[in-house]
Structure formats: structure tokens, C-alpha cells
Amino acid sequence: MSQAPSNEGGKTTLPEIKGYRLLRVLGTGGMSTVYLGDQISLSRQVAIKVMLPEALADEVSRRRFENEARTIARLEHPHIVGIYEVGRTRDGLPYYSMPHLSRGHLGQRIVDGDGKLMDPMRVREILRALLSALGYAHARGTIHRDVKAENVLFDEAERPLLADFGIALRRGFGTRVTTAGLAVGSTAYMAPEQARGEEVDHRTDLYAVGVLAWEMLNGELPYNAGDAVSMAVMHVKDPIPRLPSHLRHWQRFIDHALAKTPGKRYRDTAHMLEALDRVSQRSVTREMLAVPALRQRAAKLRHMPMVAWLGMVLVIAAGTGVYLRNRSGEPSFYRVPQTSASTTTSADDARSSLPAPYAQPGQSIVSDPSDALLRAAPASEAERWVALAGRQIRERHLTSPKLDNAFDSLLAAQKSDATYLGLAAATDTLIAALADDSVRLINAGNDAPAREQIKSAQRLSERMPAGNDKAMTELRKDVAQALMARLDSAAAAFDHASAVRTMAGAKSFGLSRADLARLGARARGIPQAGETLEAIAGDMLLVRNGDTVFAAARQPVSRDEYARFATATGRKEALCRERGSLLRIVSPRSWKSPGFAQSANQPVVCVSWSDAEAYARWLSQRDGRHYRLPQAREAGLLPSRNSGKRIAEWNNDCSGDCSKRISSGVSWRLASGGARALDAERGYDDIGIRLVSDLPHAVTKR
Numbered sequence: 001m002s003q004a005p006s007n008e009g010g011k012t013t014l015p016e017i018k019g020y021r022l023l024r025v026l027g028t029g030g031m032s033t034v035y036l037g038d039q040i041s042l043s044r045q046v047a048i049k050v051m052l053p054e055a056l057a058d059e060v061s062r063r064r065f066e067n068e069a070r071t072i073a074r075l076e077h078p079h080i081v082g083i084y085e086v087g088r089t090r091d092g093l094p095y096y097s098m099p100h101l102s103r104g105h106l107g108q109r110i111v112d113g114d115g116k117l118m119d120p121m122r123v124r125e126i127l128r129a130l131l132s133a134l135g136y137a138h139a140r141g142t143i144h145r146d147v148k149a150e151n152v153l154f155d156e157a158e159r160p161l162l163a164d165f166g167i168a169l170r171r172g173f174g175t176r177v178t179t180a181g182l183a184v185g186s187t188a189y190m191a192p193e194q195a196r197g198e199e200v201d202h203r204t205d206l207y208a209v210g211v212l213a214w215e216m217l218n219g220e221l222p223y224n225a226g227d228a229v230s231m232a233v234m235h236v237k238d239p240i241p242r243l244p245s246h247l248r249h250w251q252r253f254i255d256h257a258l259a260k261t262p263g264k265r266y267r268d269t270a271h272m273l274e275a276l277d278r279v280s281q282r283s284v285t286r287e288m289l290a291v292p293a294l295r296q297r298a299a300k301l302r303h304m305p306m307v308a309w310l311g312m313v314l315v316i317a318a319g320t321g322v323y324l325r326n327r328s329g330e331p332s333f334y335r336v337p338q339t340s341a342s343t344t345t346s347a348d349d350a351r352s353s354l355p356a357p358y359a360q361p362g363q364s365i366v367s368d369p370s371d372a373l374l375r376a377a378p379a380s381e382a383e384r385w386v387a388l389a390g391r392q393i394r395e396r397h398l399t400s401p402k403l404d405n406a407f408d409s410l411l412a413a414q415k416s417d418a419t420y421l422g423l424a425a426a427t428d429t430l431i432a433a434l435a436d437d438s439v440r441l442i443n444a445g446n447d448a449p450a451r452e453q454i455k456s457a458q459r460l461s462e463r464m465p466a467g468n469d470k471a472m473t474e475l476r477k478d479v480a481q482a483l484m485a486r487l488d489s490a491a492a493a494f495d496h497a498s499a500v501r502t503m504a505g506a507k508s509f510g511l512s513r514a515d516l517a518r519l520g521a522r523a524r525g526i527p528q529a530g531e532t533l534e535a536i537a538g539d540m541l542l543v544r545n546g547d548t549v550f551a552a553a554r555q556p557v558s559r560d561e562y563a564r565f566a567t568a569t570g571r572k573e574a575l576c577r578e579r580g581s582l583l584r585i586v587s588p589r590s591w592k593s594p595g596f597a598q599s600a601n602q603p604v605v606c607v608s609w610s611d612a613e614a615y616a617r618w619l620s621q622r623d624g625r626h627y628r629l630p631q632a633r634e635a636g637l638l639p640s641r642n643s644g645k646r647i648a649e650w651n652n653d654c655s656g657d658c659s660k661r662i663s664s665g666v667s668w669r670l671a672s673g674g675a676r677a678l679d680a681e682r683g684y685d686d687i688g689i690r691l692v693s694d695l696p697h698a699v700t701k702r
Helices: 059-074 121-139 202-218 226-238 244-259 270-279 293-304 306-327 347-353 381-394 405-416 422-443 447-464 469-492 495-507 515-526 558-567 582-586 609-621
Strands: 020-028 033-039 044-052 085-088 094-099 152-154 161-162 541-546 549-553 647-654 660-664 676-679
Touching: 020 044, 044 059, 044 549, 059 085, 059 094, 121 161, 121 202, 121 270, 121 422, 202 244, 202 660, 244 270, 381 405, 381 422, 405 422, 405 447, 422 447, 422 469, 447 469, 469 495, 469 515, 495 515
Parallel strands: none
Antiparallel strands: 020 033, 033 044, 044 094, 085 094, 152 161, 541 549, 647 660, 660 676
């Protein structure tokens, strides 16, 4: 915008806006005037853009103004100039207020007062900021179409902000810019398809960013001409210029950004950011270029035969002729190709038909915009479906109820506009929500509905043209982690049967072979009832009955095992008789001599409950594991002996005041079995010791 002239009285009449005090004119254009003002309620300076009275009567200008305001209002990003308020002045003129950015625009910084160019690191920072802003806008269906140095402003923190969305295009609403096929934008930054008035997409903005990159690195535009038409011709037909030697590490980046056809440019802002990060941080010097390989090539050229040299000259001459013939042709690039072969446009006709805005290169061009383009920032049909899906996701209506769920809404969005840039992000969001739902259901043991949610996510991903591989990978990762957590819980409870059921369901969740292999290994590591738990309890077996889980010795304690304990501790032998007897005084019994022959590996008998308890404590200290006598409820679950004299076993329950302890089981003395309350300090020739052990959580067998 240029500085506004004063009126006849030497003063400019400032509009009146409730809540603001306007101070002065910052600039004016053909459609609006920008004022510096104070927002009274917040005591801050703002810029206020007010439509000119004569523009209000012009439907094109009015809609363009509304388009700009509503488009910016949709885009809340740290590198996009935002809007504070929209309204009308006291005279009924539309206005909107925005931050006052007093640090100028990028065009004023490309070359400083001493002729010094921008620091390449600062160039990178600005490009990253612009690509971030454009990526945000593109994802919401907005194409800027007028990215240029004058539209990159700086705030007090020196952050670059993208401004002027006056000719921004909403996807799905008139991608051709004029009814006549003429271009809209700034010719200095205009992509070839934009100059020709063809359909444009987000890659048009990426081309303009490429022009900005060249301009910041070189201090000048890549194409320069005396008028707008000639400059547009250069963008369409001239080869991509070469960077000077010290900037050649940027050439690959520039070549992709300034490709003549959109298909050869970067796919999107993320792709362009990746390429920017790959640009080397150091300059290419003359010394780096003067490598031996280049010298060898030069030597080969000097020794080429004369016939070969002549052939090269003829090829170059032919190529030059083709290029000059193409340059001399009609610049039909500047109009949308006509369906009728009879409609052609000469260069003079094109120039004479251009309106005044084409007078200067780099100047913004708006020529008879179409009605569809200038709707006030309309939302495409796909965007409406995506917005609806966003609400449904927040309300957790993911795949139900019927006719009001995010899954169906996104399929409708894909059907209405499969190229809508916001569709991929919305799909990722829904897949993430389905993953959360699936995990929650798996944790609750509801595998069937979880499986349906996973299938819905897979179907959605397959229907989307862009693909959502990363989101589906994350979903499978989350599902695998939930199943692994369930297996960990099964391992903590030594519930092998539950692990088997989990694995049977996991195979229908669409997991990868690697995930299924890891889950299978975890499930197989959970011991079953009756298996040996050598890793945690020596030669003990897993005993499980409902919620009762423990490890039990395979056999009662042998005479040999008890002898090691008695020798190590010097424990005295307990009296071994059921009642007083003169015979036992004359011929006492003990674990060493129970009154019948025993081998070293047969169960020790004639040991008291106190002996058994002392043995358990000693063995626990020796092995570093916790052993104890079984409870009465556990005694009936102990594995039976394979052979030998039948004996009962001490357990940890007591009777009355606990001066008597309980023995359980059938013995050679008591065939009926059952529990007996006996003297805890006396041994009995039909009672031995069997130990059990409590199990730690999450144990895997070895």
C-alpha cells in the first residue's frame, strides 16, 4: 500500500470505530486503507484495515475483502498474521483489526544498506517459518497464491509472519482464478500454471517460496523483465537459473522448488522442509570445486578429436535454434488453453487486454475474479464433513451411532473431495481415537468390539488416497502393547490359560508377524500348573487352584536333606512318640531311628512342627528364597508321592492357643487321613515335612 494523500483541507478524515481511536494512515490501496489505531479496552496499538467507500459498491472488491478477513480468521498460527476483530465503522464500512507490525517486510531486509546479503542461517529460519504457516493453511484447504517478500512481515520478536490472504483460494470452489482465464498473483513469484490461468493447488505456494529462497540468497529475483507479461513468460519458459559457486549446495533445493510443472516440485510443505534440512550448512568454495576429477575431465576435452568437437558444436547450435524458435512463439501460456482450435491470442492482444495492475513486475494482479473464487472464504464440502467428524470424535461418536459418526463423515469427505488437504490429518486423528478405544476395550477384556474398531481403522486407511501408514502403525503398536500388558497380568497370576486365550484373539487383530512373535514368546513363558519353577523355586512345581497359586516341593523333605540342616545348625533330635511309654524310654525313637528302615532319600519322619519350621527358615536363608509350611487349604493341593511308606505332613495352621499344630493327610498309621491337632514339640513316626513357597509377580519360566 502507498501512503494516503491528504484531503483538500490538508487533513485526512479518519473513520470512527467504536472501541478504537484511529491515529493516522499507514497506507492505502485500491480496495482499502490501513490505519494505525489504539484499541482502548486493551491499551494496545493495532492496524485497522477499512474498506474504501467506492470499493463497497464493487461486488468483486467487497467479496475479496470479506474473503481475506474470514480466511485469516480461520488460520490461527504463530507465523500467520491474525485478526483481533471484524466489524463496521460508524459509516457502515467493513473493517478488521490486526496486530500492528512495525518492523517492516521481508523485501526491506533482503539487502541491507551496505549491500550485504542475508545470513544463510536466517534464510533457513524464515523459510521454515513460512513453510510451517503454509503447511497449516494448506491442511485447512487454503492456498495463499500471493506469497512474496512484501507479504512477509516481522513482529517485535523478529518472527516472520505471512500476511495478505486477499486472493487466497479455498479448495473446491473455483480453482481457476478468473472467468477470462487471466492470472491472479504477483508475477515476480508466480508459478507457470498460475501465470497461464490454469488450475492451481498448494504447490503453487511452494513455487513462490522457492522464488523467495532464491531472492534471499542472491539479493535479486531469479527472473527479471521490464513488464509483467515478459516476467511471467520467463517463469513459464526460461530454464531455472544457476546459483553462484558459493551457493551451489542450494541448487538441488531450488531446482525442485522452481520446477515448471507441479508434479516435479515438492509434494507438500513437509517434503520441502525435509529437503531444506538436507541442504548443506556450508558454502561450496572454488577450492572445493577444483577437484582432480574435474581437471581430468578438462584434460580429456582438450584431447578430443576435431570431428568430435565439430559434432558438439552442431548439437549446441541445433538446441539454440529450438530454444529461440520457442521463445519467438506466441505467449499462449498466459491464458487457459481453449477448447476450440480457432481461438488464439497474440502477444500484442494479450498485452492490450491486460488491466492496469500488470503495469509493473512484481505488482499484485487482480483481474475480473470469478464469483466462485470470491465467496467469502467458503468451506468446501469436504471441509464441512471433516469439521463434523472433528465434533463427532470429541463426542466419541467414532463408528456409531448410525448417521452420526466420524467414520461415515470422513468417508463422505473423501467421496466429495479426495484431494482435500485436511483429510489426511483428520483421518489420522480418527485412527488415533480408534486406537485409544481399542486399547480401552482390550484392557477391559472386550476383544470383540475392539476387533471391530481396529477393522474400521483399517478400512478407513485403505479408502484414503494419501494413505495413513504411520497412524495405522501406531495403532498396531498400541494394540500390541495392550495385549502385552494383558499377558504380563496373566504372568503375574501364573494364568497360562488366560494367556492362551489372549493369543488366540491377537491373531485376528491384524498385528505384524514380529508383534505376534513377541506376544507368543511371552505367552509361552508363562508356566502351567504342574510345571517346574526352577528359576524361582528350585525343583518346585506350580500349584494353581482358582485364585490360589503357589509353588510346592515335588516330594517331602528327605532324611539326607534334613541331615544337612541338623549338622549345620546342631539341632537336637525331638522325642518321637505319640504318648508316654516305658519302651520308648529304653529304646528312644528319633528322625535318625524312627523304628523302621529308611534310605537316605526317603521322607524324614519323627520331626516336630518346631523342627519343620526351623528347617524352612534355614533353607530360606541358604537359598535366598522364602520357604514355609503350607496352610491347611493348600495341603490338599500338594502333589502326591509316587511310592514308599505313606506319611502325613505338618502344616502351618494351629489349634486352640496354638500349643498344638495341625498335620494333614493320610499316613500308614491313619488310613482315614484328615487333620490332627498334635504337640508342636514332639515328633511322630508317620508325619514329615513338605515346603511351599509364595510366588513373585510376573514370573516367566525357564
